[in-house]
Amino acid sequence: MLSAPKGTHDLLPEALATWQYFENTARSIMERANFHEIRTPLFEATSLFERGVGDTTDIVNKEMYTFEKGDRQLTLRPENTAGVVRAYIQHGMDRCPKPVKLYYLGPMFRYERPQAGRQRQFHQAGVELFGLDTPQSDASVILLAWDLFTTLGIPDLALEINNVGCFDCRDDFKNQLRAILLPFKDSLCEDCQKRYETNPLRMLDCKSEKCKAIYASEAVANFLEADHTCEACQQHFNALLIILTQCNIQFHHNKMLVRGLDYYTRTVFEITSTHLGAQNAVCGGGRYNGLVKTLGGPDTPAVGWALGVERLISLIPPQHPASLDFYIASDDPGSALLLAQQIQHQGFSVEVDLSGKNLGKQLTQANKLQAGQVIILGETERQQNQITLKDMAKGLQETVDKDSFLTSLKRPPVSSVLR
């Protein structure tokens, strides 16, 4: 049997009620914070990701869906920051009043082994703020994420935050870290020996007991305890923590927190949940002051985050599709369809029998569809320009004038999430 490709899922109507609830809430909250939506292509030049995300990262090295058309190398986007930055540069958005605040929502693609909270096609929602290098701009995007999660009622979240420094002090730190770990290099696990060369910061996150013991040993621990970022980075980070505290945001300064994408500078953060599986990060982001310039634009500081929609949705109570307001039971399709349209124009949902069933069958159908009310529009009613209105829960019905029924219809209250 044909099935959806490995690591992809069909989203069926039942599940989409929750998705739409999330999307409406997210859009509403981001728009109210004056972020505006941007939609970039699902695929981009491969070189964009190689330069933007970093050619030593796992994402670029082994997780990209890359293909060739003509002489073009293209890649399905594995994340969207690079694409948004490309669009920012291409459309001269540095001429827009600063900060430029954008958000996006859509599918991403990574070739990985699927597991809980990880698929090959998954969805992210994210924000990017361009043109400010202030701690308050970092705080504003973190606050926005926190506001979204709070509004959605997600319990047991933790904000982990760290300062990875700017390009200059981070390289210094990496070299110092290599120097201090050099005596232990041969006793590190296989992975860490590789990380020692490629991405030493990652070693600190290792789960191997052997490595953990080394990193916890006095000499190493003392080294890690100290802040090795430069004066400016430290000031930025401390100011950010003060603002977060003022805003009553609980955070954990996790000195081991590093991110897998090369473009981050200074602030990095992650929001995790204890209700997820091994992939417990629901949102991740940080500052990326070098990326716009790296991709050929003007030197522009920026900060942003992305959240995993599937992971997030698994944390919110399932929503149910809106119930059916009316079912029209009739033996005359023309007048039934016309009446349905008139009621729909008043903002109600209506189903009409399209199969020519008899009245009993149509009521059975209405019952299965859980229609609130059935409108019986038979020959008798039509002759008098009337309808019979039957309340399915109470089982009561009355025959009323059709036109006065239509004028009495009031628009139902629309979900407060929609603006």
Place this chain on the structure above:
RNA sequence: GCGAUCGUAGCCUAGCGGUUAAGGCCCCUGAUUGUGGUUCAGGAUAUCGUGGGUUCGAAUCCCAUCGGUCGCCCCA
């Protein structure tokens, strides 16, 4: 890329070497051609993931493969 585990109708489950693979939900028809839900009667839907092997005989045992799920790695 590595490891663990599971595959029986659309869904849930029984069967664990021996007739025609059983039950529940869902779906369809009728009792009921202007009144639903309940009930009753009937019906449809499965090459038991696929391929090979062992056996007189395989859904059942063995091997391979594919797919799902979970974990490592990494990330949202």
